[in-house]
Amino acid sequence: MGNPSMADVARAAGVSAQTVSRVFRESPNVSPDTRRRVLAAVDELGYRFNNAARTLSSGRSRTIGLVLLQSGGYYSRSAVTAGVEAAAGEAGYAVSIATIAALDTGLMERSLSKLADQGVEGIVIAVPLIFATPRMEDITRDIPTVTLDGSRTAGASVLGIDQREAGRVATQHLLDLGHRQVWHVSGPDEWIEARQRRQGWQDCLTAAGIEPPPPLEGDWSPESGYRQGQIVAMIPDVTAIFAASDEMAFGVVRALRERGRAVPDDVSIVGVDDIALAAYCSPPLTTVRQDFYRFGAAAVGLLLEGAGAADSLVPASLSVRDSTAPPRGH
Amino acid sequence: MGNPSMADVARAAGVSAQTVSRVFRESPNVSPDTRRRVLAAVDELGYRFNNAARTLSSGRSRTIGLVLLQSGGYYSRSAVTAGVEAAAGEAGYAVSIATIAALDTGLMERSLSKLADQGVEGIVIAVPLIFATPRMEDITRDIPTVTLDGSRTAGASVLGIDQREAGRVATQHLLDLGHRQVWHVSGPDEWIEARQRRQGWQDCLTAAGIEPPPPLEGDWSPESGYRQGQIVAMIPDVTAIFAASDEMAFGVVRALRERGRAVPDDVSIVGVDDIALAAYCSPPLTTVRQDFYRFGAAAVGLLLEGAGAADSLVPASLSVRDSTAPPRGH
DNA sequence: GTTATAGATGTCATCGATAACATCTATGCT
DNA sequence: AGCATAGATGTTATCGATGACATCTATAAC
Structure with a gap:
């Protein structure tokens, strides 16, 4: 009845089940003729490999788990995801996803458990995983884990894009244009990316002998950028703003314009991500781009090769467009 | 050595493995006291459930597969994905993803195979799955499948958002404003969504006694919208355009403006998706929104309940913003 | 001509949970 | 008291592939 098993294939091909298994694992020690016969039988019976059985007997599931935030809003995450999937697929691994609805420790623990149960x-x-609970560490102790953050989990490799670099590059660009001060609309504080970008901005200003103004915190969304933009627009003398994401940047632009501040004539703005729309909205946005796709792929590489936790640094490159200019009268 | 198994837990709790199993499956026939003892043992031993073993013995993997296109570019898909994940998670199912790099029959077959091997x-x-090959049908014959398309696979349920409605709503809005003709920048022809939206646009025009102009085909990206926009900008008398996605719509806007055509004063534009940026870019875009998240969730519901292939129609609602206006001198 | 040796193949126990079936209490009812 | 019944628990075989080990050729080396 049920689906044919290796034993059935073996019978049909006149060999042992073990040989069929060897054919599937591409063991070198199978004669071409046998292989052909086996494959023919597979085809004829419509045999389908049973991954659960392999996992059980070999202890290897050939699956990796990916923990995501449910709200798809945040750009670079989806690029990372694509990279993870691609790299995993290439290495013959399946990807099982666990999404968490919010940044909550309990939800995180449950997701990790679920993945662990699946034998990833x-x-x-x-x-962003700010702090790890003992239960999380219990799980990640047994399973190689890469966090795409600067955060530390005991035993977890950490692959960090140095997001400070992004903040530094953006801020320096504005300073180079002649601006004397740069304001910052940051991402939510729970996100390491947000904190790092903010740090980069701060460092850059400090290095230039400028006292950083208080950062304004958004949530990556255009709406939040708009809200913070309304505040900035009420402050005189603001000529340059670094927004931690492109979406927020456009929100800021809108708020400024509504208050009669032109971009880039009155105020220059730099974003981060280089989303597809960055070049096509108005004004085309100057933004920092990083290769998150490759980053995701690198994470998988690190996982599968078990290489040491090499904190790889993905370079940040600036796409200069029309949202930045020298300050008036410069 | 290895991880503790149910048998180990059973020994520690002084019960049989079967009872431990019952505790996990929340069978009603376990005394509260026994349950407590078992859970205590689980905790103490750090027992972790082995999903592969369950799958093998019960034949149920509690996993569903999701086939995606690798390029994350297309908005509504990611919303669908989120819906699928959420609904599956809620029902206690894991989600295994298989991404395909391009719309290719062979890649599709391989992805389906991989998922089938995993016992989803x-x-x-x-x-978008334009046509199904015999091999695909072989696979989907044994596994409940929902295609989020109008496409037909023998035996696969089809859950269709009626995208024609989106096209119709957008076009009608423009006609209502007084435009006498509406041009269309469509998505790639391989995508059912693209074809349906185009159909809706066509139908709407025809119903109004207007002969539809030739559609311009994009690829969902802002770039492609820009290219097609450049072409439209060279045609006199164009006063209204329906773009099949918001990203393309903004590309069109840019091209028009560069050629001195103002939006909405000279040309009105409607997009589809209502992406987060739609309200914050310039001009705020009039667009058609559909609840793709719910759509994804519905797909899972259909899958798990095995209900008949109810072609559910998700209503399309129009968000009117500033990219549309009556034609000049109206 | 023999002995090494690698290659091709087979046998059998095993991974861990579960389905199916068997027992063994309590409790209620006549 | 005697029996039916539901609830709680234990036993055993089983899912399908694989690891470890055994066997059996050919060919190479001496």
């Missing part, structure tokens, strides 16, 4: 051989955590 | 109990196909 590695976990990529693509949400 | 259902498959959600979230890429």
Whole structure:
């Protein structure tokens, strides 16, 4: 009845089940003729490999887990995801996803548990994980884990894009144009990316002998950028703003314009992400781009090769467009 | 050595493995006291459930597969994905993803195979699947499958958002404003969504006694919208355009403006998706919104309940903003 | 001509949970 | 008291592939 098993294939091909197994695992020690016969039988019976059985007997599931935040709003995460999937697929691994609805420790623990139950051989955590609970560490102790953050989980490799670099590059660009002060609309404080970008901005200003103004915190969304933009617009003398994401940047632009501040004539703005629309909205946005796709792929590489936790630094490149200019009268 | 198994837990709790199993499956026939003892043992031993073993012995993997297109560019798909994940998670199902790099029959077959090997109990196909090959049908014959398309696979349920409605709503809005003709920048022809939206546009025009102009085909990206926009900008008398996605719409806007055509004063534009940026870019875009998240969730519901292939129609609502206006001198 | 040796193949126990079936209490009812 | 019945628990075989080990050729080396 049920689906044919290796034993059935073996019978049909006149060999042992073990040989069929060898054919599937591409063991070198199978004669071409036998292989052909086996494959023919597979085809004829419509045999389908049973991954659960392999996992059980071999202890290897050939699956990696990916922890995501449910709200898809945040751009770079989805690029990371694509990279993870691609790299995993290429290495013959399946990807099982666990999304968490919010940044909550309990939800995180549950997601990790679920993945562990599935026997994943590695976990990529693509949400900001500020602190790890003992239970999380219990799980990640047994499973190679990469967190795409600067955060530390005991035993978890950490692959960090140095987001400070992004903040530094953006801020320096504005300073180079002649601006004397740069304001910052940051991402939510729970996000390491947000904190790092803010740090980069701060460092850059400090290095230039400028006292950083208080940062304004958004939530990555255009709406939040708009709200913070309304505040900035009420402050005189603001000529340059670094927004931690393109979406927020456009929100800021809108708020400024509504208050009669032109971009880039009155105020220059730099974003981060280089989303597809950055070049096509108005004004085309100057923004910092980083290769998150490759980053995701790197995470998988780190996982599967078990290489040491090399904190890889993905370079940040600036796409200069029309949202930045020298300050008036410069 | 290895991880503790149910047998180990059973020994520690002084019960049989079967009872431990019952505790996990929340069988009603376990005394509260026994349950407590078992859970205590689980905790003490750090026992972790082995999903592969369950799958093998019960034949149920509690996993569903999701087929995606690798390029994350297309908005509504990611919303669908979120819906699928959420609904599956709620029902206690894991989600395994298989991404395909391009719309290619071979890649599709391989992805389906991979999911089938994993023993998924259902498959959600979230890429346009124009035609099904015999091999695909072989696979989907045994596994409940929902395609989020109008496409037909023998035996696969089809959950269709009626995208024609989106096209109709957008076009009608423009006609209502007084425009005498509406041009269309469509998505790629391989995408059912693209074809349906185009159909809706066509139908609407025809119903109004207007002969539809030739549609211009984009690829959902802002770039493609820009290219097609450049062409439209060279045609005199164009006063209204319906773009099949918001990103393309903004590309069109840019091209028009560069050629001195103001939006909405000279040309009105409607998009589809209502992406977060739609309200914050310039001009705020009039667009058609559909609840793709719910759509994804519905797909999972259909899969798990095995209900008949109810072609559910998600209503399309129009968000009127500033990219549309009556034609000049109206 | 023999002995090494690698290659091709087979046998059998095993991974861990579960389905199916068997027992063994309590409790209620006549 | 005697029996039916539901609830709680234990036993055993089983899912399908694989690891470890055994066997059996050919060919190479001496």
